[in-house]
Every structure is written in structure tokens, then in C-alpha cells.
Amino acid sequence: MDSLMKMVAVAxxxxxxxxxxxxxxxxxxxxxxSVTISLQRSADCVESSLTWKLNSTDIFRRKQHVRLGxxxxxxxxGSLQLVDxxxxxxxxxxxxxxxxxxxxxxxxxxxxxxxxxxxxPSVTYTCSKDSVTLTCNGEESDIKWSFNRLSMEGEFxxxxxxxxxxxxxxxxxxxxxxxxxxxxxxxxxxxxxxxLSMKVNQDVREGGEVSIxxxxxxxxxxxxxxTPRSKHxxxxxxxxxxxxxxxTKDDGGLxxxxxxxxxxxxxxxxxxxxLRVLPNEGSGGVTPRVASGTxxxxxxxxxxxxLLLYLLALTD
Numbered sequence: 001m002d003s004l005m006k007m008v009a010v011a012x013x014x015x016x017x018x019x020x021x022x023x024x025x026x027x028x029x030x031x032x033x034s035v036t037i038s039l040q041r042s043a044d045c046v047e048s049s050l051t052w053k054l055n056s057t058d059i060f061r062r063k064q065h066v067r068l069g070x071x072x073x074x075x076x077x078g079s080l081q082l083v084d085x086x087x088x089x090x091x092x093x094x095x096x097x098x099x100x101x102x103x104x105x106x107x108x109x110x111x112x113x114x115x116x117x118x119x120x121p122s123v124t125y126t127c128s129k130d131s132v133t134l135t136c137n138g139e140e141s142d143i144k145w146s147f148n149r150l151s152m153e154g155e156f157x158x159x160x161x162x163x164x165x166x167x168x169x170x171x172x173x174x175x176x177x178x179x180x181x182x183x184x185x186x187x188x189x190x191x192x193x194x195x196l197s198m199k200v201n202q203d204v205r206e207g208g209e210v211s212i213x214x215x216x217x218x219x220x221x222x223x224x225x226x227t228p229r230s231k232h233x234x235x236x237x238x239x240x241x242x243x244x245x246x247x248t249k250d251d252g253g254l255x256x257x258x259x260x261x262x263x264x265x266x267x268x269x270x271x272x273x274x275l276r277v278l279p280n281e282g283s284g285g286v287t288p289r290v291a292s293g294t295x296x297x298x299x300x301x302x303x304x305x306x307l308l309l310y311l312l313a314l315t316d
Contacts, residue, residue, distance in 0.1 A: 026113035030180040033085050037093050039078040041106030048100045052080050055091040090114045117181040121174055127192035130218045132162045136174035144175050164261045166190045194269035198257050204247050206280045212255055214240040220259030228253030252277035
């Protein structure tokens with residue numbers, strides 16, 4: 001029976017060790033934190049001596065009075081108090097409490113891992129033809145992204161790519177975090193340049209037809225035209241062509257084009273062009289010119305001069 005009990009005890013210890021091996025032994029704390037490591041003691045334990053060790057080195061000893069450390073290092077029940085922890089204080093902490101009979105009546109074992117707090121990250125971005133790449137800059141840590149303070153699902157890498165050009169109402173931020181701390185960057189609004197061009201493909205006269213072309217890089221899903229005659233904006237498909245038929249003089253003026261993407265406007269990107277409507281050409285012929293009174297008198301004087309010269313010539 002004794003042999004069986006010993007075998008069971010050994011088996012339980014092995015299972016305990018295996019279970020412990022599957023868990024992280026560390027209790028993670030941040031640099032500068034304060035923690036208390038609890039001492040587990042029996043209810044009837046009367047202290048004779050207490051020792052705390054860090055990695056097998058005594059850091060506190062008390063037997064009738066404190067021999068190593070100071071009174072404030074432990075609580076009234078013998079638990080260890082650690083303040084303003086630094087990385088070199090990482091390690092295994094152990095305590096043994098003995099009664100007057102030399103028997104252990106209290107124990108503690110805990111491994112502390114003191115790690116730096118994460119630093120506040122920053123967000124930068126680069127613009128390409130069809131997208132924007134955001135980068136979370138900071139120390140190595142886990143990353144999560146947000147826009148307008150809402151989590152971007154599935155985005156945990158240092159860089160994310162946003163298609164097209166985001167709306168100026170969207171603010172991006174990233175959060176760096178670890179087991180003991182987290183820091184969030186300042187919010188950032190993306191301001192990428194949009195290359196725009198707009199042109200009229202030909203001169204136009206009243207009654208004719210004209211096309212106004214608008215193009216952007218990156219290519220927009222739609223274009224919004226504002227015209228001299230319409231109080232409301234006109235939506236044009238991705239080809240960016242706005243056509244006018246049977247043009248009148250009232251169609252002349254300033255035309256504005258603004259690109260639009262499915263996720264919103266890029267609100268300060270626009271381009272303008274001036275449309276000049278020429279009057280319609282006549283049906284042919286020359287309109288006679290009406291002379292002024294002064295011109296008539298000069299013409300009469302010239303006629304008289306020629307007549308006088310002619311008469312003198314006949315006299316000779």
C-alpha cells in the first residue's frame with residue numbers, strides 16, 4: 001500500500017510539472033510598477049524566522065528582528081512588497097517561514113518578469129497611384145489599427161494599405177501594446193495629392209455640341225461637375241466626360257470637376273475650366289457699312305477736286 005501511495009504521489013507531481021510547463025511561469029509587470037508577492041502560511045503558524053530570496057540570493061531576513069532589508073519590505077503577514085521595479089529585479093522570488101520548532105509553516109514562490117512599457121507610436125503614410133500605405137512607427141510590439149477610434153478588424157501588422165484616397169473625415173491611429181501596457185498614436189488624417197486635368201475638346205458655337213473631359217490620378221469612380229446653369233451638381237461616370245448639346249450662350253462660364261470615390265469625397269481636390277461660347281456664324285454675304293457724316297463730306301470734297309482737275313485738263 002505504501003508503495004502504491006508513493007507511485008500515485010510521484011505521478012501527481014509529474015502531471016503537475018507537465019501542467020506548469022505548458023503555462024508561462026512569468027508574472028509580467030512594467031518597469032516602475034509596485035507589486036506584492038503573497039506569503040502563504042498556516043493559520044496556527046507563529047513566526048520564528050522569515051527569509052525572502054531572489055534567484056537564490058537573500059534579499060530579506062528576519063529572526064526576532066530584521067537582519068537584512070528593512071521592515072517596510074514586508075507586510076504584517078510577511079508578504080513581500082516591491083516598489084519601483086526595474087528590469088534587473090526580474091527573477092524567481094521565494095520565501096520560507098519557520099516556527100519555533102524549526103518547521104516550515106509558510107511558503108511563497110513567484111517569478112516576476114519586469115519589462116519596459118511600450119513607447120507611444122506614430123503614424124506615417126505614403127501615397128501611390130491607387131492606394132495609401134500607413135505605417136505604425138515604434139518599438140517592436142503588437143499592433144492594432146483604428147479609424148475614427150473604431151477598430152480595423154483583422155489589421156495587426158505594422159503596415160496597412162487603404163485603396164484609393166480616404167475621405168478627409170477619416171482619422172487613422174495605431175496602438176502598440178504588450179502584456180503590461182499600451183500606447184496609442186495621435187490621430188492622423190491622410191492628405192495625398194490628387195492629379196487632376198480638365199479640358200474642352202473643341203471650340204463651340206451656339207447650337208453646337210461640346211465635351212468637357214475630367215481625369216484624375218488615381219482614377220475616380222465618379223466625377224461631380226458644377227456648371228453655370230445648374231444649381232445642383234451633376235454626376236458623371238468614371239470616363240469623366242460631360243457633354244452639352246445645342247449649346248446656348250448661357251452655357252458659357254466656369255465648370256468645376258471634383259473626383260469621387262465609393263468611400264467618399266476627397267474634399268479639396270477639384271479643377272476648373274472656362275467654357276467660351278462663340279456666336280453662331282451668319283448665312284453668308286457682307287453687311288454694307290454705313291459711313292459717318294464727316295466721311296461723306298470728305299468724299300464730296302474729293303469728288304469736286306477730281307472734277308476741277310478734269311476741266312483744267314480739257315482747257316489745255
